[in-house]
Amino acid sequence: MPRGRPPKFDETHVLDTAADLFKRHGYDAVSVAELCDATGLAMQSLYNRFGDKAGLYRKTLDHYGKTANDPQIAALHAADDPLAALQRFIRGWRHHAGAGPDGGCLFAQALARGDRLNPDAPDATARAYTARLRKALAATLRRAADHGQLTLDTDAPRLADTLLTLTLGVAVAGRGGMPAPLIDHAITTALGLLDDHAAA
Amino acid sequence: MPRGRPPKFDETHVLDTAADLFKRHGYDAVSVAELCDATGLAMQSLYNRFGDKAGLYRKTLDHYGKTANDPQIAALHAADDPLAALQRFIRGWRHHAGAGPDGGCLFAQALARGDRLNPDAPDATARAYTARLRKALAATLRRAADHGQLTLDTDAPRLADTLLTLTLGVAVAGRGGMPAPLIDHAITTALGLLDDHAAA
DNA sequence: TGATTTTTTGAGTAATTTATCTAAAATTTG
DNA sequence: CAAATTTTAGATAAATTACTCAAAAAATCA
Numbered sequence: 001m002p003r004g005r006p007p008k009f010d011e012t013h014v015l016d017t018a019a020d021l022f023k024r025h026g027y028d029a030v031s032v033a034e035l036c037d038a039t040g041l042a043m044q045s046l047y048n049r050f051g052d053k054a055g056l057y058r059k060t061l062d063h064y065g066k067t068a069n070d071p072q073i074a075a076l077h078a079a080d081d082p083l084a085a086l087q088r089f090i091r092g093w094r095h096h097a098g099a100g101p102d103g104g105c106l107f108a109q110a111l112a113r114g115d116r117l118n119p120d121a122p123d124a125t126a127r128a129y130t131a132r133l134r135k136a137l138a139a140t141l142r143r144a145a146d147h148g149q150l151t152l153d154t155d156a157p158r159l160a161d162t163l164l165t166l167t168l169g170v171a172v173a174g175r176g177g178m179p180a181p182l183i184d185h186a187i188t189t190a191l192g193l194l195d196d197h198a199a200a
Numbered sequence: 201m202p203r204g205r206p207p208k209f210d211e212t213h214v215l216d217t218a219a220d221l222f223k224r225h226g227y228d229a230v231s232v233a234e235l236c237d238a239t240g241l242a243m244q245s246l247y248n249r250f251g252d253k254a255g256l257y258r259k260t261l262d263h264y265g266k267t268a269n270d271p272q273i274a275a276l277h278a279a280d281d282p283l284a285a286l287q288r289f290i291r292g293w294r295h296h297a298g299a300g301p302d303g304g305c306l307f308a309q310a311l312a313r314g315d316r317l318n319p320d321a322p323d324a325t326a327r328a329y330t331a332r333l334r335k336a337l338a339a340t341l342r343r344a345a346d347h348g349q350l351t352l353d354t355d356a357p358r359l360a361d362t363l364l365t366l367t368l369g370v371a372v373a374g375r376g377g378m379p380a381p382l383i384d385h386a387i388t389t390a391l392g393l394l395d396d397h398a399a400a
Numbered sequence: 401t402g403a404t405t406t407t408t409t410g411a412g413t414a415a416t417t418t419a420t421c422t423a424a425a426a427t428t429t430g
Numbered sequence: 431c432a433a434a435t436t437t438t439a440g441a442t443a444a445a446t447t448a449c450t451c452a453a454a455a456a457a458t459c460a
């Protein structure tokens with residue numbers, strides 16, 4: 001147990017709201033004052049805890065990866081029914097990442113904008129988490145083939161990368177306010193790609 | 201011939217380099233001083249010509265649409281061989297938009313980042329041009345079916361939206377430095393989707 | 401040549417934003 | 431209760447940024 005006054009704020013809540021702001025507006029367009037206002041914590045607390053704005057951003061990316069990305073990956077890996085898990089993933093993506101300007105994906109945002117000052121850190125985090133999702137998709141496809149649900153010879157990596165690219169596109173199109181039918185069509189095709197490989 | 205001292209700069213060149221900077225780093229991350237430095241024009245000239253930074257951005261989006269987007273759309277519409285035109289479009293996209301951090305697409309960038317201060321203008325431009333590409337893809341698919349190259353019943357809009365979503369994903373993944381094989385796989389699938397509907 | 405128009409030049413300003421400092425209040429452990 | 435530690439809260443440096451002003455330069459037209 002720490003010694004002094006316990007923090008009033010909940011770090012999880014802070015990172016969640018920060019993630020939401022960064023996801024919607026991008027890093028530069030969100031000021032520190034606004035972050036304090038939205039999260040409810042004082043400026044000094046923010047700097048005490050996170051060092052600076054970039055530090056908060058890095059921690060936010062990491063938190064987002066753990067709370068938004070990892071569970072999806074875990075669900076894919078843990079599923080007894082790999083094909084159903086893939087379908088759930090795709091439908092779930094449409095529901096939250098493809099849900100218009102309030103949806104989107106923080107990593108897609110980070111990949112799109114990049115980070116010039118500190119070229120490694122934030123971009124690398126986004127890439128790393130996205131790469132993990134990529135691997136999970138490929139492994140789950142492979143597993144679905146092993147279970148006899150899909151017939152994939154060498155197509156598993158290709159199909160995985162296609163699904164990932166579609167999800168990035170869905171996140172961007174949704175965030176950018178493109179029409180919902182466009183999103184739906186991409187999702188339908190993603191599900192259809194699985195059907196195309198359904199075992200007889 | 202205009203009356204006063206002739207401008208030393210070429211507006212097309214200015215807009216091209218501005219587009220490149222905005223595409224790579226996003227609107228906020230590019231300073232006016234940097235724009236002047238890269239384009240070679242004096243600060244006052246920039247404000248004389250474009251009003252302010254946002255004005256330059258708007259004009260850049262428009263110029264980008266006319267020079268990067270419209271020709272692709274026109275090529276789709278004008279092609280005698282619609283299927284080949286679609287394939288060329290997809291391969292061309294991989295070549296320039298999917299070419300790593302120096303590639304990307306200004307509209308994908310704009311859709312991903314959004315614009316909070318002036319919610320309509322820049323986003324709307326990006327959406328409008330993207331919507332035109334969407335229509336062109338659908339029309340060309342329809343035309344390929346009419347030419348007997350593809351068999352599409354009601355799938356044309358769905359396929360068009362899928363291709364568009366894939367291109368957005370490719371632009372973001374490429375810009376974000378995701379591995380080249382991922383891009384290639386998405387492109388291969390896009391081409392494969394056309395093959396799947398090839399007429400017998 | 402001289403007047404006029406427009407652009408460039410180069411420094412300068414105003415404002416926003418990040419980041420820090422100071423001091424007091426709060427809440428835990430010893 | 432006292433000591434330690436942290437959060438508040440407000441004010442303020444410091445730096446970056448968008449943007450402007452006034453005069454010089456280069457063209458056209460009289």
